Every structure is written in structure tokens, then in C-alpha cells.
Amino acid sequence: MRVAATGPRRGVPAGRAEVAALSRRAVIRIARQPSAWLPGLLVPLLMTAVFTGDYGKVAAAIGFPASASYLHYVLPAALLAGAVYVGIVTGTEATLDVENGFISRLLLATIWRPAILVGPLAVAALQAIAQSCVLLAVFAAFGAGIHGGLSGCVVILLATALFTVAIAGAAIALGLWTGDSEVMQGLFGVLFILLFLSSAFFPPTDMSGWFRAGATHSPVTMLVDGMRDPVLGLRGGHGPAEALLVAVACCAVGIVLALTALRGRDRAGAA
Amino acid sequence: MTAAARVAWLIARRNVLNVFRIPGNVITVVGLPVLVLIMFGGAFSRMAVLAGYPPGDPIGWVTPFAVVLGAAFTGLGSAYDVARDVPTGFMDRLLASPASRAALVTGEVLGSVGRAWLQLAAVLVIALPAGVSLHDMGGAIPLLLLASAGVAAWSGLWALAVLYRLPSAQSIGLVTIGIFAASMLATGQVPVRYQAFWLSAITKVNPMTPVLKMSRQGFLGPVTWSGTWPGLLALTLTAVVLALLTWASLRRFGRSAR
Numbered sequence: 001m002r003v004a005a006t007g008p009r010r011g012v013p014a015g016r017a018e019v020a021a022l023s024r025r026a027v028i029r030i031a032r033q034p035s036a037w038l039p040g041l042l043v044p045l046l047m048t049a050v051f052t053g054d055y056g057k058v059a060a061a062i063g064f065p066a067s068a069s070y071l072h073y074v075l076p077a078a079l080l081a082g083a084v085y086v087g088i089v090t091g092t093e094a095t096l097d098v099e100n101g102f103i104s105r106l107l108l109a110t111i112w113r114p115a116i117l118v119g120p121l122a123v124a125a126l127q128a129i130a131q132s133c134v135l136l137a138v139f140a141a142f143g144a145g146i147h148g149g150l151s152g153c154v155v156i157l158l159a160t161a162l163f164t165v166a167i168a169g170a171a172i173a174l175g176l177w178t179g180d181s182e183v184m185q186g187l188f189g190v191l192f193i194l195l196f197l198s199s200a201f202f203p204p205t206d207m208s209g210w211f212r213a214g215a216t217h218s219p220v221t222m223l224v225d226g227m228r229d230p231v232l233g234l235r236g237g238h239g240p241a242e243a244l245l246v247a248v249a250c251c252a253v254g255i256v257l258a259l260t261a262l263r264g265r266d267r268a269g270a271a
Numbered sequence: 272m273t274a275a276a277r278v279a280w281l282i283a284r285r286n287v288l289n290v291f292r293i294p295g296n297v298i299t300v301v302g303l304p305v306l307v308l309i310m311f312g313g314a315f316s317r318m319a320v321l322a323g324y325p326p327g328d329p330i331g332w333v334t335p336f337a338v339v340l341g342a343a344f345t346g347l348g349s350a351y352d353v354a355r356d357v358p359t360g361f362m363d364r365l366l367a368s369p370a371s372r373a374a375l376v377t378g379e380v381l382g383s384v385g386r387a388w389l390q391l392a393a394v395l396v397i398a399l400p401a402g403v404s405l406h407d408m409g410g411a412i413p414l415l416l417l418a419s420a421g422v423a424a425w426s427g428l429w430a431l432a433v434l435y436r437l438p439s440a441q442s443i444g445l446v447t448i449g450i451f452a453a454s455m456l457a458t459g460q461v462p463v464r465y466q467a468f469w470l471s472a473i474t475k476v477n478p479m480t481p482v483l484k485m486s487r488q489g490f491l492g493p494v495t496w497s498g499t500w501p502g503l504l505a506l507t508l509t510a511v512v513l514a515l516l517t518w519a520s521l522r523r524f525g526r527s528a529r
Contacts, residue, residue: 035441035445043447046448046455053470053471054461054465055318058319058461181354182348186303188447196313210313
């Protein structure tokens with residue numbers, strides 16, 4: 001990398017040039033490969049279509065949701081499913097960098113270590129926002145607009161972006177630890193399925209036993225419910241603030257995991 | 272054992288060993304259908320009962336779906352094998368070797384079947400103590416073995432068809448979409464009569480639907496020939512179509528590698 005070879009330019013704060021170079025690289029990699037961004041759009045749309053087709057009648061049969069369509073109800077889940085996909089793609093790219101030795105070469109260079117993570121994570125957040133905007137437009141076209149207005153959209157997009165960074169951070173950490181990209185696709189399935197242990201698709205009140213308790217107290221339920229308030233136009237509650245709080249907490253955990261994994265790989269390389 | 276069979280066996284063994292080589296893989300490959308069983312069973316079982324389906328117990332409805340869905344994702348192992356082997360040059364060496372190309376494909380497909388049966392074992396270890404009712408044990412388990420093997424073969428062939436054409440790890444997202452669509456646009460979660468009209472129209476022509484019906488026999492009622500043969504036919508015909516697609520992709524890949 002040219003930036004790494006020449007070092008930071010005079011007047012440029014340490015790391016900014018590396019972050020810019022690695023962010024640009026991440027953007028180009030995504031733009032060049034439709035398979036890196038297309039499934040992030042198609043999977044949530046397909047999931048929404050299938051679940052609405054599958055559960056629309058079932059939900060109506062038991063009188064749920066009372067105040068809105070199932071499409072409104074499932075909107076936050078679709079955005080989070082897209083966020084999971086973006087996070088997994090970011091982890092896959094990092095794992096490929098481990099497999100082809102790029103990370104090792106970066107760690108040999110005298111660059112600011114967190115720059116290796118900041119670029120890809122920032123690009124993942126931006127990709128999630130862009131993808132969510134497209135998804136929101138598609139939902140609106142099918143009659144599931146955001147009743148909470150612009151501020152509601154901002155809350156939803158911010159929570160999705162933070163959640164994406166959380167997943168991307170965890171996926172990068174897993175990639176750095178295992179060095180195998182196959183784990184990533186399996187992780188997508190596992191994380192996607194784990195969305196069910198929340199109010200993402202059905203209210204916990206319609207579940208039973210330990211599953212109901214787990215879904216009720218899941219942080220994802222707080223996140224989803226908080227994102228759903230602006231979708232349904234519910235005002236005055238703490239939902240959006242709680243959603244952002246959970247998203248920030250998840251984001252912090254993801255970043256710490258990624259930094260820990262990077263430090264571990266750095267030490268392993270130095271040993 | 273003939274040379275071709277030995278090559279196929281070695282490739283299949285490598286595919287399955289990759290599950291255990293990386294600890295994360297055990298969780299994601301074997302754990303996926305178990306999670307499907309737990310999550311779908313937990314999230315939807317009460318709703319299903321409230322809405323009036325299925326006729327038997329909810330775990331009996333979800334267990335075959337968890338096995339078949341898990342099997343549908345086993346092809347990702349083959350996809351990653353190809354995605355790793357192409358940049359390292361191992362794929363070129365395989366193609367330049369006297370090993371028959373059919374053996375290369377068969378080995379990966381058998382690897383997918385091996386993964387699917389691992390998953391089947393894991394799901395049954397959870398489902399049987401959880402109280403899944405077996406109306407016909409002698410028929411239910413063999414049919415489930417057959418369905419998971421057939422769907423794993425589809426998955427492996429589909430993954431190879433895509434990866435031989437677009438040989439990079441980034442293409443695996445496309446494999447996932449195909450698997451996701453085939454698995455979800457069927458009667459995995461909800462019977463046809465509860466689905467929206469557009470979804471039920473797709474479900475009726477999706478070959479996954481008769482396979483799911485076949486695999487649920489013995490769990491929700493007795494095993495019958497009328498519930499079995501459409502599944503067997505769908506498994507065979509779809510496998511033939513996917514095999515032709517894979518063969519065409521492999522020929523194209525072989526030409527470009529020369």
C-alpha cells in the first residue's frame with residue numbers, strides 16, 4: 001500500500017490517511033462485486049415477502065397485529081436481516097484478507113492498528129444505511145411507510161447502522177480468529193435464526209414457556225420494538241431511545257471484539 | 272474400489288472433515304438446524320396451534336423442516352471448497368490429473384450428504400427427548416434420511432454450478448439466495464391453505480414442497496405411497512436438472528482453465 005509505505009503525510013493526523021485508503025479499498029471491493037451487496041437487498045425482501053405471505057393469514061386469524069399490517073410489523077426485522085448480511089460480508093472480506101496474507105502485510109507495516117478496522121466498519125455502516133434506504137422505499141411502495149416522519153427515519157437508520165457495525169465487528173473478530181471464510185456463511189444463518197428469539201417476527205406474548213421469557217428479555221427485542229415505534233408512529237415512549245442505547249452497546253461490544261482479535265493476531269504475528 | 276470412487280471418497284471426506292477442522296464450523300453447520308428446530312418451534316408453535324395447524328404436534332411439523340433446511344445449506348461447504356481450491360491452484364491440479372470430472376462432482380455432493388446426516392443426527396438428538404411423536408418410526412427415519420440426502424445433493428450441485436461459473440468466495444452469496452428461495456417458498460412453515468395466493472402458487476410448483484410432505488410422513492401420520500412418490504420424483508428430476516447445470520458449468524470452467 002502506497003500510504004503505508006510512505007507513512008502519514010505532514011499535517012495529517014496519524015491514521016487518517018490509512019483509514020481513507022482502506023475505506024476506499026472496501027468501497028471498491030463492494031462496488032466491483034454485485035454478489036457482495038445484492039443479497040443484502042434481496043434476502044430481506046424475499047424474507048419479508050415469504051413471511052408476509054406465510055403469516056399474514058395466520059396473524060389475522062389470531063388477531064395480530066392489532067393496529068397495523070404485518071408488513072409494518074416486520075419492517076425492522078427486514079432492516080436488521082439486511083444489516084446482518086452486510087456485517088457478514090464485511091467479515092468475509094476481512095477473512096479473505098487473512099487467507100491471502102493482506103492482513104499480515106498490514107500488520108508488518110508501521111500503520112495505526114485500528115485503521116485496519118475503522119475503514120471497513122465505516123463502509124459497512126454506510127452500506128447498511130444505503131441498503132436500508134432502498135428497503136424503506138420498497139416497503140413504502142407496498143404501503144408500509146414510516147409514520148414517524150423524518151426523525152423516525154433517522155432513528156431507524158442510525159440504529160440499523162450501529163447494529164451493522166456490531167455484527168461486522170463480531171464477524172471480523174471471528175474471521176481473524178479462525179482465518180476461514182466458510183464460518184461466515186454459517187454465521188449468517190445462525191444470526192438470522194437468532195432474530196426469531198425476539199419480537200422481530202411475532203410478539204413474545206404469542207410465544208410460550210422459556211422461549212417467551214428469552215424473547216421478552218432479549219436485547220434484540222428492545223432494539224426491534226424501539227425501531228418499530230417510529231414505523232407505527234407511536235410517540236412519547238422511550239422505545240427509540242432504548243433502541244439506540246442497545247444499538248450503541250452492541251456496537252461497542254462488536255468493536256471491542258474486533259480490536260481484541262486484531263491485537264491477538266498482531267501478537268501471534270510478532271511471536 | 273475403483274480410482275474414480277476413491278477420488279470421490281477422498282473429496283467427500285475432506286468436505287466433511289472441514290466441519291471439524293474449524294471449531295466455528297461445528298457450531299454453524301451442525302448448530303444451524305438445531306437452532307431452526309428450537310427457534311421455529313418456540314416462535315411459531317403456539318401461533319400454529321392457535322391458527323389451527325398442524326394436525327399433529329408442532330414439533331413433528333418443525334423437525335423435518337429443520338432437517339431439510341439444514342440439508343439445503345450443506346452445499347455451502349462445497350462452494351467454499353471450490354472457492355479455496357481455485358486461487359490456490361488445487362482445482363487446476365485436480366482438473367489436470369487423471370481423476371474423472373464426474374468423481375470431483377460426486378465427491379463434493381457426497382460430502383454435502385455427509386454433512387446433512389450429521390445435522391440429522393443432531394436434530395434428532397434434540398427432537399426425540401423433546402417429545403416429537405413418531406407415528407411410524409420404521410418409515411419416518413428412512414424417509415427423513417432420504418429427503419435430507421436428496422436435498423443436500425441439490426444443494427451441493429447448485430453450489431458447484433454457481434462456483435464453477437463464478438469461482439470466488441463472494442459468489443457464495445448467490446448460492447445462499449438460491450437456497451433461501453427454494454427453502455422458504457415452500458410449506459416449511461405454513462401449510463398451503465394458510466399462504467397468500469401468490470406464495471401458494473409458487474409453493475405448489477416448488478419441488479421442495481413434495482419433499483417436505485414426504486419427509487413429514489411418520490411424524491404427522493402414517494407413511495403412504497401416495498405421499499412418498501411425488502417426493503421421490505421431485506428429488507430425482509431436480510437432481511438431474513441441477514447435475515446438467517453443474518456439468519455445463521464444469522465444462523466451461525475446464526475450458527477457461529486450459
